[in-house]
Amino acid sequence: MASELTARRVFTGLILLSIFLLALVIRPFAEAFFLAAVLAATFYGLHKRLTRRLRGRNALSAGILCTAIVLALLLPLGGLTAFIVTEVSEGVEFVTTTVQQEGVQGLVNKLPAPVRGTVSSLMEKLPVEQQNLDQTLQEQVSTQGGTAAKAVTGAVAATGSIVFQTVMMLIALFFFFTDGKRLVEWIESVSPLRRGQTRELMREFRSVSGAVLLSSVATAGVQAVAALIGYFIARVPAPLFFGGLTFFVALIPAVGAASVVLVAAALMFFNGHPWAALFLAIWGTVVVGLVDNVVKPLLAKRGMHQHGAIVFFALLGGLAAFGTVGLLLGPLIVAFFLSLVRIWERDYGRSSPRAGDPATPGPGSEGRQGVPTVRAETGEQVPLTPTPPPESH
Template identity: 25%
Template sequence: MDDDPSRTGVDRDGSAGPSSIEARITDLARIGIVALFAYLALTLIAPFAIILVWAAILAVALYPAYAGLGAVLRSRRLSAALITLACLAVIVAPLTTIALSFAEGAQALLARLGDGSLRIPVPPEGVRTWPIIGDRVHAAWSMASGNLEALLGRLEPSLIQAGSKALGKIASVGAEVLSFVVSVLVAGFLFGSGERLAQVAQRFAGRIGGDRGVGFLRLSTATIRNVARGVIGVALLQAFLSALVLSLFGVPAPGAIAFVVLILCIIQIGPALVLLPVMIWAWVTMDFGPAALLTLLLVPLFVIDNVMKPILVARGLSTPTLVILLGVLGGTLSYGLIGLFLGPIVLSVVHDLLMFWMRSQPEGKSAA
């Protein structure tokens, strides 16, 4: 039996020898080098991380449609091109319409302020009865209705600051729409290598967590497809159809109304909260024929999700509405317009994985 302490790395008194210390230093150096390269890689990828994550989610959600269309057309490249063009039409076109609508509305408001054609009605006396702020609101409203230029002169510093922020927001919306375009194009390239990337992801998940890691990966894929198609997809369809119908009938600010419809549909409230006042406005301001036709076209939008979700959702959507709402709010506050769609999907995946982990038993207990 070899008891040489120089080979075991332990001195005769039981303390660590020089070889043991050298091995630890070598391990620390390896870990430091790997951490350094990981940090450099993350630094390089960080500016494009959100775009890549959204592109991966689109590729996962739409891969079954890509595979089915490719089998019908017998051409994977043509299928990827058609899916990419459809995504650009369905996702980017409504967002571009909404951004342009906001810009046109702001331009029209500034034009009316410039030529003095903007008129504000006299406030009702009931405004004075509002608690705490009634008198101040009535005084400011009365000044705006009687002498708008004087009110604007008093509020000029605040208006300049608000205008600069509004211009910055409009510019950021344009950049986010461009991010959507890039994400869709990247997703189109991911379709072709989808099978190979799926195998790499399964091997990585298996290396990290074994069979349970592969199960988590499959659950994540199912959740992404359910939320992306059953929630985001249906909401985009409702918002797009709402903007189209409202534009055909000359309803003011169709893009802004469609954007509110999109948010309400994503958080599972439905478009009725916005479209019902539009219908009432139509019956008050329009003739009987156009108002009836507008109502006839808007009513199906209230129930379209009840028809589309059973078709698009592979299993029952188990994500609570509160989780989706928090994902919408947190994603929008953190990442802007792209976070509006990314937040609920990511938070739904985290929720489903957490619930699955809490329901599953450790291997030792299950064996016992």
């Protein structure tokens, strides 16, 4: 018969094997589950209030919130993406048709006046005849059809992957709303930590994830408003469209809101408004670009209860290490570390009572005669009696 130590080692190995296999199963949906957990932690308080208003209909409340998240985030983003794809497709078709029917000179004639002269002078300096240039460009347009088709196929495949991950996130979010309380209770029951420590770490996760998520959305809104002011001052065509585009692009850390302002500045320059373009370039770099580095740490540190510099470097470090999802993972990792340090110092460090140390009176007892204290086991009040002094010999 195997010894207790051997059985324990085998069982530990089986646990590690099961964790490894579980990680393989969860890996395709890891980001979806993580985002669902962040959203559930952020909106769980709203879910509880809505459940009370619906007279305890937990599933109905979860369904309403999931639908609201789809309508508030995914539909506007999908509409904006469809608009951009349509405009780009029409632009490519316009260029192709113009080159095939009127040649390169016809395409140059349709350019804005400031650009038209520069392009015409460059074409005159090219050591290529106009007819050969038209033929070469038409061949390039024809041969790029297959590449464009491949690009469209890749975009469709990427869109399908995003849709799949979004659906998985919504399914996980629904179950986190409906069964989140029981899940937390189960995790705390099987956790090897002391009672209350697991729940404390989860509260920290909820606070930090909510603070980072809400600060990201709020910062994108502030950047969009700042950019919209610049669009109105520079008289950019369709300023509301560019303002909405700035908001959604601001949620993508790798791109940033300032890029949209710089694109608008380039369009203004090509349309013959160099001073407006210069103003937009400075406005986008100084005002819109710096909002993300100033406003987001200030908003996030309120929920994280950490110094602004720590929040700032946690955001940048998470972004550099994990990509876009690192904006959430970076602050969570830092908060997780600081929470563990705080729990260790409180429960196991110098300030924690050690075995053999004299018991210190609690806040309800002051060590005076006749002041009652509370027995921890039964809650019964027991009067304190003074310890008699030792007898002198």
